[in-house]
Amino acid sequence: GKGIAVLTSGGDSQGMNAATRAVVRVGIYLGCKVYFIKEGYQGLVDGGDNIVEASWSSVSGIIHKGGTVIGSARCKDFTTRPGRISGAQNLVDRGITNLVVIGGDGSLTGANIFRQEWPGILDELLAQKKITEEQRGKYGHLNICGMVGSIDNDFCGTDMTIGTDSALHRIIDCVDAIVSTAYSHQRTFILEVMGRHCGYLAIVGGLTTEADFVFIPENPPLPDWPQRLCDKLGQEREAGQRLNIIIVAEGAIDRNGDPISAEKIKQVVVDNLHQDTRITVLGHVQRGGSPSAFDRVLGCRMGAEAVMALMEATVESPAYVVSLDGNQAIRLPLMACVEKTKAVAKAMEEKQWDLAVQLRGRS
Numbered sequence: 001g002k003g004i005a006v007l008t009s010g011g012d013s014q015g016m017n018a019a020t021r022a023v024v025r026v027g028i029y030l031g032c033k034v035y036f037i038k039e040g041y042q043g044l045v046d047g048g049d050n051i052v053e054a055s056w057s058s059v060s061g062i063i064h065k066g067g068t069v070i071g072s073a074r075c076k077d078f079t080t081r082p083g084r085i086s087g088a089q090n091l092v093d094r095g096i097t098n099l100v101v102i103g104g105d106g107s108l109t110g111a112n113i114f115r116q117e118w119p120g121i122l123d124e125l126l127a128q129k130k131i132t133e134e135q136r137g138k139y140g141h142l143n144i145c146g147m148v149g150s151i152d153n154d155f156c157g158t159d160m161t162i163g164t165d166s167a168l169h170r171i172i173d174c175v176d177a178i179v180s181t182a183y184s185h186q187r188t189f190i191l192e193v194m195g196r197h198c199g200y201l202a203i204v205g206g207l208t209t210e211a212d213f214v215f216i217p218e219n220p221p222l223p224d225w226p227q228r229l230c231d232k233l234g235q236e237r238e239a240g241q242r243l244n245i246i247i248v249a250e251g252a253i254d255r256n257g258d259p260i261s262a263e264k265i266k267q268v269v270v271d272n273l274h275q276d277t278r279i280t281v282l283g284h285v286q287r288g289g290s291p292s293a294f295d296r297v298l299g300c301r302m303g304a305e306a307v308m309a310l311m312e313a314t315v316e317s318p319a320y321v322v323s324l325d326g327n328q329a330i331r332l333p334l335m336a337c338v339e340k341t342k343a344v345a346k347a348m349e350e351k352q353w354d355l356a357v358q359l360r361g362r363s
């Protein structure tokens with residue numbers, strides 16, 4: 001059978017275990033030898049005990065767990081060619097020519113570079129007699145399939161990344177809890193949510209908790225935002241509301257590109273409205289804990305589709321990323337999605353806010 005390896009890379013997210021489980025089980029079902037690569041790309045570079053064969057039962061009892069049981073890392077070594085050469089050697093030694101990478105756009109870009117360099121790296125290993133002619137012939141092509149695991153929902157090409165739904169559940173639980181104490185004291189709360197350069201968690205978190213105001217990086221507020229914020233909060237209080245909720249994405253900025261921090265917002269509220277105001281930073285609570293039903297199912301579906309994509313791949317196929325389109329699991333060319341994701345970042349850098357929002361699209 002074919003050799004498949006699976007690794008998780010970058011920030012963890014809920015549902016990664018469901019995805020790993022599906023890769024292992026569908027792979028074994030189809031007669032493949034499936035391997036775990038532990039600790040992300042670092043495990044690929046280091047080899048040894050980090051690369052172990054998976055069995056059907058080795059993925060029992062993990063679907064309900066948050067995080068990733070095979071470990072994850074942000075790895076510097078794999079960004080260097082010697083690191084990738086070492087990774088290739090470790091794969092060829094085990095007859096692995098199919099790689100599933102579960103991670104964000106950086107991790108998936110790394111996978112694509114690896115795939116492009118693969119034939120050259122194998123030639124180098126052959127010249128150094130670290131692999132045989134037979135291995136060079138047999139394992140000459142590396143198939144890659146990516147899956148997007150990230151709570152941020154920041155990848156163009158998929159409606160939802162694995163982990164986003166669970167993070168939203170966590171955010172909703174937290175805001176609901178805050179609302180009850182805010183009500184008692186007639187307070188205003190500013191909640192900072194994750195999402196780096198993506199406002200999805202803030203926007204949907206705000207919508208689902210009746211927040212009064214939301215700050216996101218893709219569509220920064222107009223310069224008179226302090227006035228508009230205070231007007232809005234004032235109106236709600238006059239209408240009888242006992243509390244206010246403001247949600248700020250950790251990467252929120254103004255139209256100059258300067259950060260709009262929770263502290264800055266608090267200052268505006270306190271100076272102008274003299275409201276009793278508190279800040280809560282949700283932080284890694286959003287990334288931890290058990291995955292939602294949606295993320296478990298998403299992980300299962302994406303994992304199964306990734307294995308199918310690898311089984312059907314030919315030398316001509318591009319590296320794929322599996323994604324969710326409506327209710328459909330589909331395969332897309334990995335690099336086209338990475339390029340589009342980078343175009344969003346570029347539009348934001350160039351302060352082309354309309355373009356950034358438009359490019360972000362459904363994700």
Ligand code: F6P
Pocket residue numbers: 011104150151152194195196250287
């Ligand atoms: O990309 C996922 C994410 O949780 C972001 O929302 C956040 O900015 C970042 O990772 C935090 O990274 P770390 O866990 O390394 O502190």
